[in-house]
Amino acid sequence: MAVREILKMGDTRLLRVAQAVTAFDTDELHLLITDLLDTMRAFEGAGLAAPQIGVDLQVVIFGTDRANPRYPQAPVVPRTVLINPVITPLAANEVADWEGCLSVPGLRGMVPRFERIRYAGFDPYGDPIERTVEGFHARVVQHECDHLIGKLYPMRMRDFTQFGFTSVLFPGLDSIADD
Numbered sequence: 001m002a003v004r005e006i007l008k009m010g011d012t013r014l015l016r017v018a019q020a021v022t023a024f025d026t027d028e029l030h031l032l033i034t035d036l037l038d039t040m041r042a043f044e045g046a047g048l049a050a051p052q053i054g055v056d057l058q059v060v061i062f063g064t065d066r067a068n069p070r071y072p073q074a075p076v077v078p079r080t081v082l083i084n085p086v087i088t089p090l091a092a093n094e095v096a097d098w099e100g101c102l103s104v105p106g107l108r109g110m111v112p113r114f115e116r117i118r119y120a121g122f123d124p125y126g127d128p129i130e131r132t133v134e135g136f137h138a139r140v141v142q143h144e145c146d147h148l149i150g151k152l153y154p155m156r157m158r159d160f161t162q163f164g165f166t167s168v169l170f171p172g173l174d175s176i177a178d179d
Helices: 027-042 135-149
Strands: 047-049 059-062 080-089 094-101 104-114 116-122 128-134 163-165
Touching (some): 027 059, 047 135, 094 135, 104 135, 116 135
Antiparallel strands (some): 059 080, 116 128
16 A cells, blocks of 8 residues: 555666465565555556565566557557466567566667567466556566566567667657656
8 A cells, every 4th residue: 555666777687587476365465466566556557566666576467457658559458467377479480579667767769579478477366367468467467477488578689770769769758757
């Protein structure tokens, strides 16, 4: 029930591999999820992973209830809490698009991601979740799950000529924090 500090690139805690959640429907897990949601909303993020607030657990949240001002052209993604996720690419082709990150504030980069994936995991009560998604939804899930294996989006980039400050690349978004 609090907005938590978001760790920034350079903090070695972001490079650790998160541990699987072993106990579902606990007060501690629900409190973590509430803090993640409060923090994501406060910064208008499209998603947030537990390692970004210093918690080494495989918990990610993503999605919006409305269009996200930081990604004005992106479709709405259903708000989801995903625990112990597994991602399966459904085709080898990747699509590059711009990404930002709350842990890499003020910057955006062109990142290749699988266009279509299946993700599976659990909700906070231990009930299974499995979805097949594509486009922005697939991108957000892959981005957040990368945090669980100690990867930040610049580590996925192939062309650093397409990496820069949001205020320079997208002047209309310069006052909006990055997710």
